[in-house]
Amino acid sequence: GAVVSQHPSRVICKSGTSVKIECRSLDFQATTMFWYRQFPKQSLMLMATSNEGSKATYEQGVEKDKFLINHASLTLSTLTVTSAHPEDSSFYICSASPLDREQETQYFGPGTRLLVL
Amino acid sequence: QKEVEQNSGPLSVPEGAIASLNCTYSDRGSQSFFWYRQYSGKSPELIMSIYSNGDKEDGRFTAQLNKASQYVSLLIRDSQPSDSATYLCAVQRNGGSNYKLTFGKGTLLTVNP
Numbered sequence: 001g002a003v004v005s006q007h008p009s010r011v012i013c014k015s016g017t018s019v020k021i022e023c024r025s026l027d028f029q030a031t032t033m034f035w036y037r038q039f040p041k042q043s044l045m046l047m048a049t050s051n052e053g054s055k056a057t058y059e060q061g062v063e064k065d066k067f068l069i070n071h072a073s074l075t076l077s078t079l080t081v082t083s084a085h086p087e088d089s090s091f092y093i094c095s096a097s098p099l100d101r102e103q104e105t106q107y108f109g110p111g112t113r114l115l116v117l
Numbered sequence: 118q119k120e121v122e123q124n125s126g127p128l129s130v131p132e133g134a135i136a137s138l139n140c141t142y143s144d145r146g147s148q149s150f151f152w153y154r155q156y157s158g159k160s161p162e163l164i165m166s167i168y169s170n171g172d173k174e175d176g177r178f179t180a181q182l183n184k185a186s187q188y189v190s191l192l193i194r195d196s197q198p199s200d201s202a203t204y205l206c207a208v209q210r211n212g213g214s215n216y217k218l219t220f221g222k223g224t225l226l227t228v229n230p
Contacts (some may be wrong), residue, residue, distance in 0.1 A: 034217060037216060043205065043222040044161070053155040093160045097216060106218060 003027055004096050006109035013084055020080045023094030029074035030096035034106060037090040039062055041114045048112075050077040074099070084116045120144060123206050123221035131229050136193040138224050140206030143187065149209040152191045155223065158195055161205055191198045195226040211228060 003026040013019050023033055031052045036044040042050040048069055049057040056069035076098075083090055091113050095106035121142045125156075130136045138152075147154065149168055165180040167173045173180045178194040182226035193200055204221040209216060 032216065044220045046217055047218075049217055095218075105149075105163050105166055106216075108153075108160040108162070 002098060002107045004094065004107050004109040006092075006094055006112050008112060009059055009110060009113075010113045012115045012117065014062075015085050016083055018080055018082045019084055020078055021092055021094075021114075021116060023077045023079070023096070023109050025075045025078065025096045026100075028096075028098040031076040032069060032076060033094055033096040035077075035079050036095065037067065038091045038093060038111075044093065047079075052081075062087075084114070086116045089114055089116045118175035120121055120219050121206055121208055123204075123224050124214040126225040127227050128224055129227045129229060130196050132196060132198060134196050134228075136196045136200065136226055136227045137226070138193075138204050138206075138226065140189045140191075140221055141187055142189070142206075142208045142219075144211040144219075145184075145187065145209065146210045147187075148211045150180070150183060150189045151209070151218070152178075152180060152189075153204055153205040154200075154218075156202045164204070167212040192228075196226075198230050200229050201226060209211055 007022045027060045033050040035047045038044050046059050047062045050069045050071040058064045071077040075084045091111050093111040095108045097106050123140050151166050152164045154164050154187050155161045169182040169184045177194045181190045205223045206221040207218040
């Protein structure tokens with residue numbers, strides 16, 4: 001149990017385009033999902049907390065108008081990188097915790113590798 | 118001061134030895150502690166969680182927590198080459214609706230055959 005999927009696993013796009021990444025909890029419901037970004041040889045950096053039915057909470061330094069988050073249901077959150085630039089190239093990973101078990105752990109999706117040309 | 122600190126390594130141990138990974142954290146309000154393993158190019162996977170002082174064992178893995186010293190460690194017994202990965206320490210300050218994890222930079226472990 002506790003499987004989180006992400007789609008796509010890899011995307012290459014041109015500078016200036018927008019890219020949408022989906023994060024789904026496959027066998028549990030999650031009111032909260034988290035979006036991380038990881039650059040090569042760096043640790044995971046939390047970008048934002050996605051809350052079902054309400055606005056996402058962004059970490060300091062993360063532009064909310066550039067990284068649009070929508071958490072429309074208890075099993076799906078999406079991250080849209082708008083007007084992507086080469087510096088946005090990174091490994092984007094989502095995580096989710098089962099409802100009412102948020103203090104136990106977070107289960108991570110397999111990640112989406114974004115390359116902006 | 119960084120919130121979660123780990124030695125970046127690399128830590129190199131021979132196969133069959135004990136690997137010891139350490140982590141310190143600055144937020145005394147932290148209540149939950151996790152060790153994740155991350156293979157190169159992959160996302161993290163949970164190895165251990167620990168919530169109270171003392172040791173917690175699961176197979177070849179033992180997590181140790183000392184809240185007074187703000188220290189958490191992971192021991193890997195009988196290390197195998199397949200254990201070679203980056204190990205991430207994460208802490209969670211529970212409260213209200215805030216369950217976000219704060220990660221250390223990770224320790225790269227290499228187990229030599």
